Amino acid sequence: MRESARETYANLSPVKPVVEVVDLHKSFGALEVLKGVSFDVQEGDVLSVIGASGSGKSTLLRCLNHLEQPTSGEIYIAGEPMGFRISKGRRRADSQANISRMRMEIGMVFQQFNLWPHMTVLGNVMEAPERVRGLSAAEAREVAIFFLDKVGLLDKRDEYPARLSGGQQQRVAIARALAMRPKVMLFDEATSSLDPELTGEVLDVMRALADDGMTMMVVTHEMGFAREVSDRVIFLHNGLIEEEGPPAELFERPRSERLRQFLSKILH
Numbered sequence: 001m002r003e004s005a006r007e008t009y010a011n012l013s014p015v016k017p018v019v020e021v022v023d024l025h026k027s028f029g030a031l032e033v034l035k036g037v038s039f040d041v042q043e044g045d046v047l048s049v050i051g052a053s054g055s056g057k058s059t060l061l062r063c064l065n066h067l068e069q070p071t072s073g074e075i076y077i078a079g080e081p082m083g084f085r086i087s088k089g090r091r092r093a094d095s096q097a098n099i100s101r102m103r104m105e106i107g108m109v110f111q112q113f114n115l116w117p118h119m120t121v122l123g124n125v126m127e128a129p130e131r132v133r134g135l136s137a138a139e140a141r142e143v144a145i146f147f148l149d150k151v152g153l154l155d156k157r158d159e160y161p162a163r164l165s166g167g168q169q170q171r172v173a174i175a176r177a178l179a180m181r182p183k184v185m186l187f188d189e190a191t192s193s194l195d196p197e198l199t200g201e202v203l204d205v206m207r208a209l210a211d212d213g214m215t216m217m218v219v220t221h222e223m224g225f226a227r228e229v230s231d232r233v234i235f236l237h238n239g240l241i242e243e244e245g246p247p248a249e250l251f252e253r254p255r256s257e258r259l260r261q262f263l264s265k266i267l268h
Contacts, residue, residue: 016079018043018184018215019064024073026059033059035239036073041184044213048226048247051236052262057219060236061186064217065106066099077105078183104132107177107185111193113169115161115176121148122157125176133180140179147175151205167198171205178209185209187218223266227251235259 017040026034033056041047049057062068064075066083075082082102085094115124125144129135135143148154151171161169170190177185187206191199203225210216210229220226226233227247235243235250235258243256254260 017041017076018078019217020074020076020079021064022074022076024060024063024075025071026056026063026068027071032071033239034063034070034073037236037239037241039234039241039244041215041217043215045231046210046216046218046229047232047234048230049217049219049234049236050221050223050226050262051242055236056239057236058188061108061188061217061219064186065103065108077102104180105183107180107182109170109173109177109185109187109190111189113161113166113173115169115172117161120158120160121153121164121172124161124172125179128176129179143179143181144175147178148172150178150208151175152201165198166194167201170194170198170202174202174205174209184215184217187216187220189219189221191220191222221266223251223263235262237262 019041021040022038024034024037025032037056037060039047049060051057059068063070064077064082069083074084080102081094083094083099084091085098086092116127119127122141122144125148126137126140129143130137130140145154145157148157151174153168153171153175156164156168161172164172174190190206191202194202199222203222206216206218206225207229218226218230230247232244233247233250234241235256237258243250243254243259250259251263254263
């Protein structure tokens with residue numbers, strides 16, 4: 001039987017990645033947004049994805065946890081296929097229950113905070129560990145307190161989201177995602193809806209997570225963060241990876257004219 005695309009790709013790396021994407025395509029009707037994207041993220045790495053609006057960055061992240069169903073291609077989380085199964089030699093769509101189970105391994109932080117307005121900060125962070133992971137209330141509370149302390153908001157645990165700044169709400173959203181103990185954290189322009197003075201406090205939390213060895217994939221327009229914190233950077237252009245590599249190479253010695261143009265606009 002023909003070797004799968006994933007097996008061919010995996011032969012290039014002896015270490016099983018936390019995230020593995022092979023020839024990913026995504027179309028919305030006649031519009032092809034992702035046109036064949038392949039990459040991986042190793043445990044403990046920070047991969048930043050940069051590119052102009054409309055290049056496919058957010059769609060790429062949403063495909064990873066199956067909020068968007070890929071048109072074709074393969075996604076693996078810790079070696080396990082996401083959204084499909086091979087049965088009797090044929091590829092079939094996976095069950096919703098199994099997709100939901102795998103989503104528990106993927107923390108995601110969006111542009112908008114999406115906190116429950118009727119719950120306290122503590123309640124927001126406890127909700128998923130208790131209802132989804134099946135922790136007792138006491139266990140969920142202990143986990144929530146740990147991660148609220150980690151993002152510097154333990155003193156706000158009894159407040160409601162409406163009484164918090166945007167930066168504080170986003171830090172609660174990060175704590176909420178971390179409380180599920182995911183294998184990888186996805187950040188989709190996590191600071192884009194924040195005022196400049198509040199952006200720093202969220203980026204500081206993300207830097208601390210990187211220092212702790214959290215595996216992260218970050219779609220960002222914060223070039224300073226991408227340059228300083230990333231192990232690798234992907235420049236996405238028109239649904240394809242135009243250039244990728246260590247941040248020093250992409251920012252100091254870009255090979256692609258498109259990347260040079262992008263950086264000249266965003267850095268000046």
